Amino acid sequence: MGDGYEARLAPRWRRALLLLGAVLVAPAFWLGVTGLPPLAGRIAAVALAAGQVAALWWLDRAPQVVTAGVLVAGAALQLLVPGLGPGLAFVVLCTYAWARPAAESLWALGATVVAVGGPAVAQGRWPLAGGWLAASLLAWSWGALGRARGARREAERRQAVLEERGRIARELHDVLAHTVSVMVVQAAAADDVFDLDPARARAAIRRTETAGREALAELRTFLRTVDEGRHDAPPQPTLADLGRLAGTMAGAGLRVTLRREGDGEPPAGVQLCAYRIVQEALTNTLRHSGAGRAEVLIRIGPAAVEVEVRDDGAGQQPGHGPGNGIRGMRERAALLGGTLTAGPGPGGGFAVRAHLPWAAA
Incomplete structure (x- = not known):
């Protein structure tokens, strides 16, 4: 052989x-x-x-x-x-x-x-x-x-090619899964109230259109980032963008409470990883748990960032294919030398916790 x-x-x-x-x-x-x-x-x-x-x-x-x-x-x-x-x-x-x-x-x-x-x-x-x-x-x-x-x-x-393909797959999933999930929820809401409340249906359709435009903009940003010959790509999301993410989820029917503890400016890689983990956790909550409320805690320490996302849903989320969902979040955390756990919370609902060290980034 x-x-x-x-x-x-x-x-x-x-x-x-x-x-x-x-x-x-x-x-x-x-x-x-x-x-x-x-x-x-x-x-x-x-x-x-x-x-x-x-x-x-x-x-x-x-x-x-x-x-x-x-x-x-x-x-x-x-x-x-x-x-x-x-x-x-x-x-x-x-x-x-x-x-x-x-x-x-x-x-x-x-x-x-x-x-x-x-x-x-x-x-x-x-x-x-x-x-x-x-x-x-x-x-x-x-x-x-x-x-x-x-x-x-x-x-x-x-191996480098395979790792790069995996990175692109994770980024593409993170870029599109959240926005497309919001679009699906808004479209379903518009269909439910189309005859009874046309004004609410039109508002849901407008939110769907806005989410679609955001998906296209994020996809263009991602493609420009992948293109190594381009250096003018917009910056990647940071912790400061979590408020906008929470607003998008609220428009889809999931109320998000965002808390941030501690001071400091983590490295860009840690911030992007934390943002993507919160985005994926909230998207899974919206799609699978039936929750109406979620809490996001970002705790910035001297050596690591702690991320916690809790919801009040059924406490179960189905598994996803390789590179997506919970497995994708674990891979992101592992790339920074961190850890991630996900499972039913002790008081009900579903909880995602991540430990992201600064030093590895």
């Missing part, structure tokens, strides 16, 4: 590999040959050397075939030209260990040891064979290490 990392030679590295291969086999054109008549031996040596270099172009595309071919040709070339040396075999082994997973490239290590050490053993040069063995191990280790580093960088890049 592979490691999920696909290594490809860039065009400039492929050209560099061809140049290096040509330099390593060039002595085959003038070094002495053995085992064949001089002319035939020279032609065979040049053909083997040129074939090895040409095969390097496809090394990362067909690594097994090219590696095997280069090793066989290299062994034959060593027998023909004993003074040449197996330098190209080490380059191919290193590249193959980089291109393929370690478990798959072990056969190439064994084949290289046989290909470069066999001719030396056949010629009785045992110390040279030992040197080629050490060089083979070094070349394979170097290639495997390069692959491990590349695979780690690729895994970190993929």
